[in-house]
Amino acid sequence: MLRTTPFHPRTSLINQLQNWRRWSGYYTAGLYEMSHEREYWAIRNAAALFDVSPLMKYLIEGPDAARLLDRIVTRDVQKMSIGQVIYTPWCNAEGKVLDDGTVSRLGETTFRMTSADPNLRWLNLNAAGMDVSITDISDQMAALSLQGPKARVILNRCAAKSLDGLKYFRLMENAIAEVPVTISRTGYTGDLGYEIWMEAANALPVWDALMAAGHDYGIAPAGILALDVARVEAGLILIETDYTAAHHALIESQKSSPFELGLGWAVNLEKGPFNGKQALVAEKAHGSEWMFVGLEVDWVGMERLFHEVGLPPQISPLTLRASLPVFKGSAQVGYASSSTWSPVLKKYIALAHVQKPYFEIGTDVLLEVTVEHQRKYAPAKVVKTPFYEPEWKKK
Amino acid sequence: MTSHTYDAIIIGGGHNGLINAAYLARAGKKVIVLERRPIVGGAAVTEEIFPGFRFTEFSYVVSLLRPEIIRELELPKHGLKILPLPSTFTPMENGDYIAAWDDHDKTRREIYRHSPKDADAYDDYARLMVRMAMAVKPLLSLIPPDLASLSPRDLVGLLKTGLYAASLSEKDLYAVAKLVTQSSGDLLDDWFETDALKGTKSASGIIGTFLGPRSPGTAYVLLHHYMGEIDGAFRAWGFAKNGSGGVTASIASAARALGVEIRTDAPVKQVIVKNGRAVGVALENGDEFHASVVVSAADPKRTFLQFVEPKYFPDEFITQIRNFRVRGSSGKLNLALSELPNFTALPGEGELHRGAVSISPSIDYIERAFDDAKYGQVSRRPYIDIIIPSMIDPEMAPPGQHVMSCFVQYVPYDVEGGWDESKKEAFAENVIATLEQYAPNIRRAIIGKQIITPVDIERIAGITGGNIFHGELLLHQLFFLRPAPQWADFRTPLPGYYLAASGAHPGGGIMGAAGKLSAQEILKDGLR
Amino acid sequence: MNSYDAIIIGAGHNGLTTAAWLAKAGKKVLVLEKRSVVGGACVGNDAALDPAPFSGGFLRPDIVRHLKLTQFGLNPAPVATDLISLLPDSRQLVLSADPVKTAESIAQFSAADAAKWPDFVRFMDKAAATLEAAYATPIPRLPKFSPTEGLPLAQLALKIRGLGARDMYAFIRLLPMSAKEFLDDWFESDALKAAIASLGIHNANLGVMSAGSAYNLLHQYLIRGGWGQPANDLRQVIAALESAAKAFGAEIRTSAEVARVTVENERVSGVLLASGEQNSAGTVLCSADPKRTFLSLVTPEPLDPEFVWQVQTLKMRGVTAMAAAQSAAPLPAGTLIVAPSLNYLERAYDAAKYGQISEKPYLEITTAGNSLSIHFQFAPYFLKNATWNAETRAKLESIVVDTLETRLPNLKSQIHNLKSLTPLDLETAFSLTEGDPHHGQLALDQFFFMRPIPGYASQKTPIAGLYLCGSGVHGGGGVSGIAGRNAAKAVLKGSL
Structure with missing residues (x-):
């Protein structure tokens, strides 16, 4: 048996297909209804409620807490204000990405780190000689993510304090159904959204309060399938799908630097020594060989490929987490690692690793697709990500 | 007296001898295998010791029968089925247990229960081991060169070895070097904190050796567990249908299909040498067989x-072979049971009974077991690796009853005062008393037992010292030093005479590799 | 600045x-x-007689x-003193720089071993010279080093090959062996093997049956320039x-x-x-x-x-304690050891594996006039269920004195001013992490x-x-x- 999250007593009752996926050893819903469509539209048009409890969570406390994190991640932790959250990758000494996640400054010497992969060993390795304590709080802490344009209204209806003043990537202490919670304005959908952190033992009343408060605003519990579409639209990377963690990689070419993942904006080369700094300084000077970019498939071209065999376009509504080769002429110049039909944009889009110089915005490339058992090449263009960013996301 | 002529005569019908014969036959050679016992299989035979109960007397799991051998000799066609042995369960002295199940998440959760740090380290450790297995694998199929020789063959071998080392990344090269020279205890102490986890992992580094987990050189053996993951076998451990005898039976069948003649009850007295060359074999009954080459497995x-008069070998070589360490260190207790052992740490019949059960609560526990053996005693509290073949293959025991194989270490060949019946009984009692601590019903469940010491292994399987690997896996007995410097390439100082078993590179535990590699070398020498 | x-x-x-x-x-x-x-x-610390x-x-x-x-x-040119193994039956085995004298001493125990001694010393000298050459060779980062960096390595490889097939393989085999295995190949006398093997565990967290103790044996032989400690x-x-x-x-x-x-x-x-x-x-x-x-x-x-x-x-894990004392009675000159048998040494090491002080330790005593310096093994830095304090120090010192008494009768009443250094002292007073004199x-x-x-x-x-x-x-x-x-x-x- 896999483990169940603190919300399982609720989520198991509404999972119509009993469709469960694995996430870090937990059951997590693929979708709740017979199709993920309503869940997706809830993200983009109302509010979707995700159980994100399986995330890894670590509490880092002590006089050297900031120093430790600053050594690990590529952004400047020392400069964070209390109540600030940052999204950041972290690297090994060769400047290759190990994982990505968030760091929240809860106090002067208290931080919480979330990550996709276990990082306890890495945190401890880095803490040699530092005065800091590291606790894995993954099990003790439940987490929900409320995403969508109505998220704030819903929270304001059930939270003790108003969320109106909470800025993008900031957090606040609050209470829902009299349960103390921390609410951060973060998410993985590229929409307006919040993440709510609470003691695992007090999780259910929070779920119930949110569902009740959101009832009139179209709240929908949502699963991984809807989330996957939204995160590709938002241009957000997924570990083990879009990149291989450097310490999981068996060969060099499986590793990526933050620059190669399009996360150059999150690398601060001005700050003091941190893991991978020397390698990243060198990479920055020489320029990266690879870049992680958005691809927008030319729909007319795609339609033609199907038309040639006498079919209308047949596109899966699900995000494809498989590698599709990218060509320039007859030469392979990269591969798309996530691709999806975007319901809101009415476009087929992909996140792709592309080699120099073909990763420049506007470059025309070809994406390999299979049409009626045959390999075909759909015209596509390198574009900026995110593909979709509503104006209310950061407001 | 009868006389027969062949291309090659193979002495010994164990798995290496049979594999060697099969590969030679596959190359079109006329081959005969001469086996001393009435059955083939060497250390890997399955016999019915009690009515209805079938035991693999010595070997017990198919750790690493090389997958290419399985494929090339088409062993599955000849009845080979390797059934999964999915878990390892270790009861602890405090009444708890730790287990590795056949699911990553489940295992992680189990280890996390004992130590979150270890759960994290477990994954990193496994990845390192897989990378190391990738790095070491080519070494196993290299023919070790003679470092002192200037012959083209050895220089090419040296170059190949050098190129191999240069092909590794700096990190991997160093990691391999560390692994080869470390003790498994040190390696595991560096990674983990849970005693029972470390104990169980370290145990796989000492199987078949006369070393404790604190002895340098034991870390390398831990890799064997991860070999299966990278070479297309997809499982590190397995249990063969019909026991290990099932494996040799399938190899024998494959060999026969390739035209190999197998003669049992044919104990060899001597290798016949003419003009400084091995030309045949004389049996104890006086029969003679002649061939271009003689291969000893x-x-x-x-x-x-024993098989050859010492005058045919240089004194130096004889000294080196005399100094070759072959101290057997393990024994077996095979039990016929009326019911399954009921472990107090996890009562009732369950998943654990389908996998291995390891009595290895800590590194210190195993090291103390070794300390006893160092001074010529059977371990008072031994390391025991248990499987219940009847749970995996119902044909091994009558319905509802079971056979249980307990591999026990340390059981020294040179026990102080020598082996006798009362010592054997005392050894069995040590094992049963140890098991009783974790599964109190065990004594009542026993309806029959078979006790095997290294002396029994020597007597029955014909392995000197009763060492299951034909020679201890010590650093100075590996690669170009196995079995002796300058003669690590399966050839011997006597032309026409070859060594094809675990006493040669790459040693025991890598099942069948010596048999296959030696066949290749024999063919390279242009077997007439 | x-x-x-x-x-x-x-x-x-x-x-x-x-x-x-x-x-x-x-x-x-x-x-x-x-x-x-x-x-x-x-x-040592202050007084000239303090242990170091x-x-x-x-x-x-x-x-x-x-x-x-x-x-x-x-x-100039100090010579190694004689290594004198004090045996329980009050016999002495003397390993000295003079092979003839040594062979005579060995002959008390085994004529065959005495006959092999000159060959053994010849091999040890060749092997030590090879090891010294290895120590003088700068080691590049492997595996991709430049030809210039590789040259000294190649020279070393040639030097090792220059030993000839027999000695080259003997040298290579020696390194990963245990002292016991290495010596078993040469000798039959347990007393002789134990005396030589004591070098293999000197300052090492190894037993005579641990792989690698043969290498330490050779290392000690090289840096001592012989069997006993140098006379300087x-x-x-x-x-x-x-x-x-x-x-x-x-x-x-x-x-x-x-x-x-x-x-x-x-x-x-x-x-x-x-x-x-x-x-x-x-x-x-x-x-x-x-x-x-x-x-x-x-x-x-x-x-x-x-x-x-x-x-x-x-791995630091010091296992050495030191003591110094003066004796009223005259002391034998040389390097005296308590290392009577291989099993004795191995059992001394067994204690260290489980965090115990050896009750029957390996001792090496160097004397100068009326002073003794005593090297004690095994006293592990990491004690199980105990720490290094006044109580464990007292225990250590009493084992030292009792063990000396078994070999040098009546010494107990003669010695005074005994001062000891526990592994913890080695760390605190001499900055040797975990009390390891070898820095690893x-x-x-x-x-x-x-x-x-x-x-x-x-x-x-x-x-x-x-x-x-x-x-x-x-x-x-x-x-x-x-x-x-x-x-x-x-x-x-x-x-x-």
Whole structure:
């Protein structure tokens, strides 16, 4: 048996297909209804409620807490204000990405780190000689993510304090159904959204309060399938799908630097020594060989490929987490690692690793697709990500 | 007296001898295998000791029968089925247990229960081991060169070895070097904190050796567990249908299909040498067989000190073979049971019974077991690796009843005062008393037992010292030093005479590799 | 703030060797020593009779020549004293530099062994010379080194091949063997094998049955120059090195504790003293052990966490205690050992595996006039369910005295002024992490290109300008000056 999250007593009752996926050893819903469509539209048009409890969570406390994190991640932790959250990758000494996640400054010497992969060993390795304590709080802490344009209204209806003043990537202490919670304005959908952190033992009343408060605003519990579409639209990377963690990689070419993942904006080369700094300084000077970019498939071209065999376009509504080769002429110049039909944009889009110089915005490339058992090449263009960013996301 | 002529005669019908014969036959050679016992299989035979209960007397799991051998000799066609042995369960002295199940998440959760740090380290450790297995694998199929020789063959071998080392990344090269020279205890202490986890992992580094987990050189053996993951076998451990005898039966069948003649009840007296060349074999009954080459799949001591007169070898070589360490260190207790052992740490019948059960609560526990053996005693509290073949293959025991194989270490060959019946009984009692601590119903469940010491292994399987690997896996007995410097390429100082078993590179535990590699070398020499 | 070409941390024999060597090459050198006296592990605390971690040793002849140490008062060419095994039946086995005399002594136990002795010594001398050549060979980073870097390695390989097939293989086989296995191949007398094997466990957390103890045996044989400890006074060695260094222009400051090696832009910039004083230098050579160097003298930020982990997992684990005493009665001269049998030595080690003090220890006693210096094994730094305190010290001392009594009857009533150094004392008073006099076990996995950390065997560290010159690196372990000399050579070859 896999483990169940603190919300399982609720989520198991509404999972119509009993469709469960694995996430870090937990059951997590693929979708709740017979199709993920309503869940997706809830993200983009109302509010979707995700159980994100399986995330890894670590509490880092002590006089050297900031120093430790600053050594690990590529952004400047020392400069964070209390109540600030940052999204950041972290690297090994060769400047290759190990994982990505968030760091929240809860106090002067208290931080919480979330990550996709276990990082306890890495945190401890880095803490040699530092005065800091590291606790894995993954099990003790439940987490929900409320995403969508109505998220704030819903929270304001059930939270003790108003969320109106909470800025993008900031957090606040609050209470829902009299349960103390921390609410951060973060998410993985590229929409307006919040993440709510609470003691695992007090999780259910929070779920119930949110569902009740959101009832009139179209709240929908949502699963991984809807989330996957939204995160590709938002241009957000997924570990083990879009990149291989450097310490999981068996060969060099499986590793990526933050620059190669399009996360150059999150690398601060001005700050003091941190893991991978020397390698990243060198990479920055020489320029990266690879870049992680958005691809927008030319729909007319795609339609033609199907038309040639006498079919209308047949596109899966699900995000494809498989590698599709990218060509320039007859030469392979990269591969798309996530691709999806975007319901809101009415476009087929992909996140792709592309080699120099073909990763420049506007470059025309070809994406390999299979049409009626045959390999075909759909015209596509390198574009900026995110593909979709509503104006209310950061407001 | 009868006389027969062949291209190659193989002495010994164990798995290496049979594999060697099969590969030679596959190359079109006329081959005969001469086996001393009435059945083939060497250390890997399955016999019915009690009515209805079938035991694999010595070997017990198919750790690493090379997958290419399985494929090339089409062993599955000849009845080979390797059934999964999915878990390892370790009861602890405090009444708890730790287990590795056949699911990553489940195992992680189990280890996390004992130590979150170890759960994290477990994954990193496994990845390192897989990378190391990738790095070491080519070494196993290299023919070790003679470092002192200037012959083209050895220089090419040296170059190949050098190129291999240069092909590794700096990190991997160093990691391999560390692994080869470390003790498994040190390696595991660096990674983990849970005693029972470390104990169980370290146990796989000492199986078949006369070393404790604190002895340098034991870390390398831990890799064997991860070999299966990278070479297309997809499982590190398995249990063969019909026991290990099922494996040799399938190899024998494959060999026969390729035209190999197998003669049992044919104990070899002597290798016949003419004009400084091995030309045949004389049996104890006086029968003679003649061939272009003679291949010994016996252990090095028998091969060089018993079958051939010493005058055919340089004194230096004889000294080296005499100094080759072959101290057997393990024994077995095979039990016929009326019911399954009921472990107090996890009562009732369950998943654990389908996998291995390991009595290895800590590194210190195993090291103390070794300390006893160092001074000539059977371990008072031994390391025991248990499987219940009847749970995996119902044909091994009558319905509802079970056979249980307990591999026990340390059981020294040179026990102080020598082996006798009362010592054997005392050894069995040590094992049962140890098991009783974790599964109190065990004594009542026993309806029959078979006790096997290294002396029994020597007597029955014909392995000097009763060492299941034909020679201890010590650093100075590996690669170009196995079994002796300058003679690590399966050839011997006697032309026409070859060594094809575990006493040669790459040693025991890599099942069948010596048999196959030696066949290749024999063919390279242009077997007439 | 003063500026130097090179700052050397620690004025032990290696630090002083490096300092003298660099100063002789015209460099402006500063040596910083935490204690009030120079000499590190060679020199005890205050009184001349206080025990020190090392009771014997000498500098390699090429160092003595290069630094002209005889001009500075060094007694030239010390010879190894006789190694005298005191057996329980009051017989003695004497291993001396004279093979004939030794063979006679061995003949009491085995005529066959006595006959083999000259051959054995010949092999040991050849093997020791090969090991010394290996210690003088700079080790490049493997596997992709330049031809220039590879040349010394190739020369070493040729030298090893030059031994001939038989001795080459014997040398290669020896390294991973246990002392017992190595000696079993040669001899039959347990007393003889045990006496020789005692070198294999000297200062090592190994038993005579542990793989790698044959290598340690050879190492000890090399740095002693024979079987017993060299007949010279380590204080005199240190005084000569100090005078030489000063004469060549090195500045030596005692009671100058280093707080931190300062690093700017991933390069060494100097040394900050605990007093707050900063001295700058582009090159810093640290003779402290690798753990102390990387875990407390530099901040972790510029280091790869994986590298730090390798440092953290370095095996130090000292097992040696020392004692010194005076005797009213005259003492036999030489190096006396309590090492009667292989099993005795192995059992002494068994205790250490489980964190116990050996009840029946291996002792090596060196005498000078009425003074004895006693080397005790095994006294593990990490005791199980106990710590090093007055009680465990008393236990240690009583085992010392009782064991001496079994070999030198009536000594118990004669000795006075017994002072001991526990492994914890070695750490606190001599800055030897975990009380390991070798700055890291001389074990197979911490040997040659893996000493102290794979990839950093040639004195360089991941921090540009920071070098290791103490016993923890390739060639180090015991009093020989090899590590100090190699570091000075490496620095001079580089861009200083």
